[in-house]
Amino acid sequence: MLETGLGVQLLDRTGQRVKLTAAGSALLPIARRVMSNIADATFEMECIRTGESPVISLTCLQSLGPRLCRLMADYTREHPGTRWSLFTSLRGAMVAGLRDGQFDLAICEGYADDGIGNIPLMRESLHLVLPHDHPLIEQAPLRPADLTNVPYIGLHRRLGALLEAQRFFAAGEAYPTPVAEVDTTQLVAELATGLGGYGFIPDSAIPKNGFTMVTVPTDPPLTRQISIARSANRNNPPAVEMFIDYLLAAWPADSP
Incomplete structure (x- = not known):
């Protein structure tokens, strides 16, 4: 039992409804991150087992879409089999999508947001x-x-x-x-x-x-x-990290 292993009470069972204790509330976001990472790992292992490349999920500002598409095409030529999902969106939707795992990366303005890390890309x-x-x-x-x-x-x-x-x-x-x-x-x-x-x-x-x-x-x-934004609470798959390195090297040399 998780409570026994951790040595703390996670659920208050004294009333008619079971509620989280303070320790349970503190553990909940950590548990969600762990479950998300497990789901990501399971999906990636299944892709490897079936010989299917994982999908890199991106979102960007509409004005940056053509430039990002050119870089995606160049990257695919160097890494055949790479699969993509790309959405253009409002910045607020991008940040929400990063937090809930809909997107791996967002290319947008690099402002401070809770739980979001920014890697400077360009001015x-x-x-x-x-x-x-x-x-x-x-x-x-x-x-x-x-x-x-x-x-x-x-x-x-x-x-x-x-x-x-x-x-x-x-x-x-x-x-x-x-x-x-x-x-x-x-x-x-x-x-x-x-x-x-x-x-x-x-x-x-x-x-x-x-x-x-x-x-x-x-x-x-x-x-x-303009920055590469990603969730600070999730570990990206290796394919995503490789593409981040590629963007940082290739973006400045790519014309608008």
């Missing part, structure tokens, strides 16, 4: 964008005070982009109330064009051709830290 510029005929273009670089009363289109806070915008406005006035918060940079451009407003778009999300907005320098300039 990426964020651009303020305006419609091509907006009068403020001639005043660049733009400061927060220059944008007073100009409609602001924000990326949804679950994307993690809110903090970068807050840092920009911290140099001047308070963070403005967005006219709209959206979940894709394409919608930022669409609404900013239609409303004569502005937004912030990462370098990786700006199309090579056909972009209807103008990128405008800011004072101060904006960047975001």
